Amino acid sequence: MALEATAEQANAAPMIVHVVRQFLPNRGGLEDVVANLARETVKRGYRVRVVTLNTLFTARDRKLPSHEIIDGIDVVRIPWSGSTRYPIAPQVLRHLADADLVHVHAIDFFFDALALGRVLHRKPMVATTHGGFFHTQKHAALKKIWFQTLTRFSAMNYKRVVGCSASDIAQFSQIAGNTVLIENGVDIGKFADSASRQPRRRIVTIGRFSVNKRLDHLLDVMQVLAARDPEWHLDIVGSESDLKGADLTREIAARGLDRAVGLHVGIANPEIRSLISAASLFASASEYEGFGLVALEAMSAGLNPVLNRNAAYVALAERKMPLSIADFSDPENAAAAIEQAFATIAAEPAAMRDALIAAARPYSWDHVAGLYIDLYRSLGIPAFQRIAA
Known part of the structure; x- marks a missing residue:
């Protein structure tokens, strides 16, 4: 009975669904942020799913498994088409039914599509900007128009838009009054104290x-x-x-x-x-x-x-x-x-x-994840503590 009760309580834990264009095994700033936040959320007893694309941008011909468990994170990978800057992947809507909260990362197709599709999925959403799409000056005029029109409209459908830097806050507060600052965490254990102890050029x-x-x-x-x-x-x-x-x-x-x-x-x-x-x-x-x-x-x-x-x-x-x-x-x-x-x-x-x-x-992830949990709670997602083994 105790095991059944534990399983029942675990299944009742809130489900956070992260949506991001690239995830593990790919490595990069965006992927690391989502992976670390997801791991820390799992540690706190939440159920966590990541919905992502089924190929890496650097190896589009090699399909990744459609489903995988990584560090307790339920990873679902879906097909896509189009460019790496704006990958089209409408199957994302199939994986939100049991979500208590949808957390979208970066400003791309997912950000716009889930905003436009809110009438269908009816899930509360937050988004983290991760720099938006102003990483280069290429197509700068078009980007400004897009930002002031479709991005502005999409942002209205999110409960909160999280800027992960002061520059993102300055940019997104122009179009979204619901913008808040939570700076990215750092995996300070990954390379901790590993530099040379002798000065070297x-x-x-x-x-x-x-x-x-x-x-x-x-x-x-x-x-x-x-x-x-x-x-x-x-x-x-x-x-x-x-x-x-x-x-x-x-x-x-x-x-x-x-x-x-x-x-x-x-x-x-x-x-x-x-x-x-x-x-x-x-x-x-x-x-x-x-x-x-x-x-x-x-x-x-x-x-x-x-x-x-x-x-x-x-x-x-x-x-x-x-x-x-x-x-x-x-x-x-x-x-x-x-x-x-x-x-x-x-x-x-x-x-x-x-x-x-x-x-x-x-900037440790333990601290930053706590700020995200506080944000989730402010939107009605209850706090949840892992059941002791």
């Missing part, structure tokens, strides 16, 4: 290989650094997107940086941790970030970040974070900032390491 950059990450600018900076001191080395880590590994290999060779730059495509966290253990610095030349998640992960490892002057990174700097802001479109300027960052960590390695790790600690 080695840099790591981590992220999806996208044009807006401006890896070309970072390679230009490496040309300057390597010419000044052959000890400088950069490891580029990430997964393919609108740039492929072959594209970056050509860029590296064109600058004569084959010995100064390592390229690591799709490697797992233990391998990334190994690269971090040989480095002292993190760099990002990205033109746009929704929040700056990877910079905080780097800080949790003890890497000293040098970041391009974009809104998300500047917002972190304004909080007196131990990081440096530079103009990566100016190779000399960014190279000087990287050299100064190395000098800072070389002068007091232990103190700087402690400051970096301490600055990342308040």
